[in-house]
Structures are given as C-alpha cells and as structure tokens.
Amino acid sequence: MLKFTAEHEWLKLEGDVATVGITQHAADQLGDLVFVELPEVGAELTKDGNAATVESVKAASDVYSPLDGEVTEVNQAIVDDPSLVNSDPQGAAWFFKLKLKNVSDVDGLMDEAAYKDLIG
C-alpha cells in the first residue's frame, strides 16, 4: 500500500513497517542533491517531526516523519550518493524504514490519486 503526505513524502507499508522516501515531485523541486543526513537506527520519530535533512547546491531542506514510529533501517546508499534521490526517488532512493506505533494511522494519509491532485 502506497501513501503520501502533504510534505511530499511517500510511504510504502509492509506489515507494520513503512518504507519512507520523498516523492518525484519533491526531488524535482529540490534540484541536484549533494548531501543527505538520515536518522539513527532506533530513533523514535513523531509525526511531522524532523526525520532527515537533504541539501541541494542552493539550500538545506528538512524531511519530516509521516507518522509516529521507530527507525529500523536507513538507506546508506543515498548518503554515499545523494544524486540517487534525484534519479530514483520512489525506488532505490528510499530514506528509512519506520516501525509504526499505530499501523491504522496510515489511513489518515493520502492515496496516490489524492496526492496527484495536491501537486496538480
């Protein structure tokens, strides 16, 4: 199940673990990324709290946690090569995996059609 947030994150749910990344739209808006900072494995994230930082040549931007949960895995590949986020943001360039506190919270997020409406 693929869900989206108004902050341009995507979330793919498998059991109670969500894989989280930023959308193609967000990657396009940010431009060429040169730096990614990910949360620590084991970090407790809260919905809409800071989860990661991405930097383009021009500016730093925050990536927010879509829901409450604990980080179980992070994607070192995008730290080593931030340009992966520009080339494959909704595939190989996932950011982190989050063990959700309440799986039912995903119901409050947007589906793909609603997100597409949002970005026009």
Next chain:
Amino acid sequence: MDDQAALRTTPLHALHISLGAKMVPFAGYDMPVQYPLGVMKEHLHTRAEAGLFDVSHMGQVIVKAKSGEYADAALALENLVPVDILGLKEGRQRYGFFTDANGGILDDLMITNRGDHLLVVVNAACKDQDVAHMKANLADCDVTLLEDRALIALQGPRAQAVLAELWAGVSGMKFMDVREVPLHDVPCIISRSGYSGEDGFEISVPEAHAVEVAKALLEHPDCEAIGLGARDSLRLEAGLCLYGNDIDTTTSPIEASLEWALQKARKAGGDREGGFPGAERILGELANGTTRRRVGLKPEGKAPVRSHAKLYADAEGKTELGEVTSGTFGPSVEGPVAMGYLPVSHTDAGTQVYAEVRGKYLPMTVTALPFITPTYKR
C-alpha cells in the same frame, strides 16, 4: 502575490521562460535560478565549456564630468572609492568599492575608463542607493543610470570561441580590457571579465537587441544558459565576494582581504593618498593589520555549511570565533566550500575550526582562496 507583481523583469525575461527556467525573486527582479539542466550541470558546463548569464539586473551607470574631461570624472569618483581611477588607461576596467565614513563597504563595483567618461557597474540591490550616493557627492559630474541596456555575461574556457562567431577580434582582448564593438550590427560594450573564476566576457547590449544577441550566443553548441544558482557556486569557488553576504557596511576592505584592490597611488606615500571615506581606518588597517579577516573554509565532511553558521575554536561550541558568510556545495571542488571571518589568530591556512550545523560542530579547515585555479586571460 503582490510581491510577484512588483518584481521587475530584464529584457531577457521572456527568453528565460521559453528556455524553461525556474524563476525566483532576486534583488527586486524575477530572475532565472536554474534551467532544466540543473545547478550542478550548469556549474560544470561553465567550467568546461561556456555559460551565458543574464546580469541585466545590475546597474550600468555613466559618470561624466561636466568639463568633458576623463580626469575630472576619475578624480571625483576617487573621493568615494579607494582605488586608482585616474591611472586607469582608456579601455581598461578595474574592481573597486564605495566605502563609508567608518571604513565599511557600501557596495562593490567595476569601473571602466571609456575615454571621456566612466562606465560603472554596480550590484542590483544597491543600484538606486549607489546612484543617489554618486549624484550627491560628484558635484561636477552627470551621473546617469542606463535603464535601456541589458548585460550578458559569457563565462568559461570556450567563451572566446563562442563570442568569436560574432566578432573575430575578440582574441585580441586581455583580462579587464573593454571594447565597443558591433555584434550583429548592434553596438555593444564588451569587457573581458566576469565573476565565475573563468575567462569570459560581460557584454552590455541595447535593450531592444538583447534577445537577438543572447540567442546568437546560445546558438553555439558549447554555450548553455546558466542561472543564479550556478553563478553563486561558481563565484564562491573562485573566492569572490557577494555583497550583502561576504562584505557590507560592517566589514572593511582590509578585513575582507580585498587590499589587492587598492593601488599604490591611494595608499600611504602614494600620489593621492587617502581622500576616500573611511581612509583613516582603512589605511591604518593596511599598516597595522586588523583583528579579523575573511578566509576560505573547507568543511571536512560532506555537509554544506551555509551563511550565518557560527564558527568556534573547539568542537564543543565554547569559544565563538566568527561566522560563515557564504557556503555551498562546490560542484568543481566536489565538496562543500565556504568563506567567513575569523580572528587573525585563526587565519593561517590549515587551522581547524568548527561550524555549528543543526546542533553539531563540524570541523572545517582554513584554506587559501580561491578553491579553483582561475583561467583569466592576463
């Protein structure tokens, strides 16, 4: 959207839109920050081939003495700028800055001897204030802001080849030469200069022909349109100051490590020693040094350290030293680059300091500027 409506546009605005530029407000103008190529590729293309930049937002100002004599205009402007303008030869350009009574910097500018007058190019954000400043202080001169000319920068190792398609004589120009030349029968003023660290040109074009000249240059396969994003990373790698970031009224030219811009004639013992605002402080600092200096800073990790990041002597953030004034990722350096001010006790190359970024203290090394090797054709 009122802010948007109030934004000014340059004569190349429609061309930027047609090229797919992402537009942003900058110094009151709606300007291209990047094109579909993206900041990273635009930067690298400029260093490898040639980039075309719209810098029409900058102020082009004619300063002409009422007497019609170049020397009178030059001596008048020397009252506001601590550089040798009288000694500037016809068809030559020089970098300078307006100083204030406290020895701070009001703006930086390029000054050209155009025979019987001066052509001065100032920053967009400061141009109204600069023109007012000159009108108020250059009593026997006419000061005219040219509202009907575009300014196009063409930068990079292939800039000469690109411009040669329109004017074969370009190869005879050296760094800081200025010539009036017809391009496509359009009278243009060309200087061999720029702000990228590369060889290149700035071309002043009558507004009505700006698109035609820009398109003719862009027709060359080696030439791409480049936005303000890459302009900033290029100038930072080249160690060049951005007014408002690296220099302003709180920084003196000596603190800013710009003493190279002061010629002998204006320094102690020179023919026209002093005689500019803040001379006492500036010449005093030349003789006795300053307490702080602008330096290059190379972050050791991969994280860019941006302007206003605080600098510390230690990794715990106990002893504050100063702050970063410009910082970004340098595509040619392939890593983050920055500039900032540090006490002279910490300005030797190789000195390690720490920048506070998101609650962490990241090590940075004081590094000689520029970060790249400039290719100016001297």
